[in-house]
Amino acid sequence: MENSFSDHQSLMDSLKARHSDILKLIDGKRVHLLDIPVYGNVGDLLILKGTEIFFKKNKVNVVQVASVYNFQDKVRPGDVLAFQGGGNFGDLYRLHQTHREDLIKKYPENRIIILPQSIFFESKTAFEQCAAELRQHRNLHIFVRDEKSLESARHMTANCYLVPDMAHHLYSATVKPKNSGKRLLFKRLDKESTVENIDLQWHTKTDWDLLIENELQTIDLFRRLLRKSKKLNMDWLVMRAWLVYKNILIDKAKKFFLKHDFVITDRLHGHILASLLNTPNCVLDNSYGKNSNYVKAWTNPSPFVSLHQG
Known part of the structure; x- marks a missing residue:
């Protein structure tokens, strides 16, 4: 059992170390953390908490934390928009998808980061429309959590990255x-x-x-x-x-x-x-x-x- 725990611990620690590309893209800029969960899905709250830990550890300058209910248009040229990770990228959760697409379209000159997501569309038409819209943004970076989502993201931007979920930053061996x-x-x-x-x-x-x-x-x-x-x-x-x-x-x-x-x-x-x-x-x-x-x-x-x- 001790060997099993050691193997599990090593794996979990390694997953916390795979988000360096996010920091490279932020590059000391002001960050707006958007579409954070204000609902009862604790899984998404774990993602948010892991993101907070990651940002605090790396001294990321977060100037706004907003949900779909209270986004404030305080974005300056050069600011980075970072959207909460999770599993709402697609046509199952239209409120969050519409909010994300609207802001990506609104800020064509700002760097936009989609934190680790799973992508799923029931409708092929909805997927193609989304991909066509997102391809218009020249500085969109999509982080995904699995290979299938990576295939989808490649239709939306050339800047795609396969990484684990942000909640892994909550891991403790104790x-x-x-x-x-x-x-x-x-x-x-x-x-x-x-x-x-x-x-x-x-x-x-x-x-x-x-x-x-x-x-x-x-x-x-x-x-x-x-x-x-x-x-x-x-x-x-x-x-x-x-x-x-x-x-x-x-x-x-x-x-x-x-x-x-x-x-x-x-x-x-x-x-x-x-x-x-x-x-x-x-x-x-x-x-x-x-x-x-x-x-x-x-x-x-x-x-x-x-x-x-x-």
């Missing part, structure tokens, strides 16, 4: 689960879910919304406050409070996961969080192969990770 004998089934309740019957044993079953259901009203309050405070140019204060509150949600998720010593999940960040917490996990795929593509690209060598063959 965290270990309790020896509880309990197995967690962390299963999607949304449109990306595919597996109905799981042929594996488990003791607890939940998803992000169920795990933080007591906080959902507070999250909705933050969204409404961001919209209102933007008009008063006070949204930065609400955003500061949100960035603190999101850490409470992350800590709650971590404590819950650590009550189990094995995780079965069809959420990519169920897998990543378990791996961050040095917890063995079995990965089920989502509706379009995002999970298996990610595991094959990055975490498959870990003795703590297995892909479910069902």
Whole structure:
């Protein structure tokens, strides 16, 4: 077991060291971190927290942190626009995709960085329209998390990079689960879910919304406050409070996961969080192969990770 842990630790540490190209592109410039999550998907909050750690460690000058609800047009010539990573690049989540495309079109002279994303379009027409629009930008850089997304990104820009998820910057070798004998089934309740019957044993079953259901009203309050405070140019204060509150949600998720010593999940960040917490996990795929593509690209060598063959 000690050898297994050592191998897992080495892999996880190595994934934290693969984002140097992002720093080269920022090159000391002012950065606007955009499309950050103000909703209950803790996986996206893990990405945001990992990005914060990465930027702080490397002394990146972040001058604006904004969601789709409170972006302020304070972009100067030479500023870098960096969009939150995740899995909302495509036509499944139109609010975020439209926001991203609109700002890319609005700032043709600024360097734009898409932090590590998975790309998926249900509609071939929507994909081709997006690719045609994005190809017009001369300084667009897209970081992706898997080979399939890399193929898509190459239709949008010549500046494509294959890197792991930003949440890996949360990794610590000191965290270990309790020896509880309990197995967690962390299963999607949304449109990306595919597996109905799981042929594996488990003791607890939940998803992000169920795990933080007591906080959902507070999250909705933050969204409404961001919209209102933007008009008063006070949204930065609400955003500061949100960035603190999101850490409470992350800590709650971590404590819950650590009550189990094995995780079965069809959420990519169920897998990543378990791996961050040095917890063995079995990965089920989502509706379009995002999970298996990610595991094959990055975490498959870990003795703590297995892909479910069902």
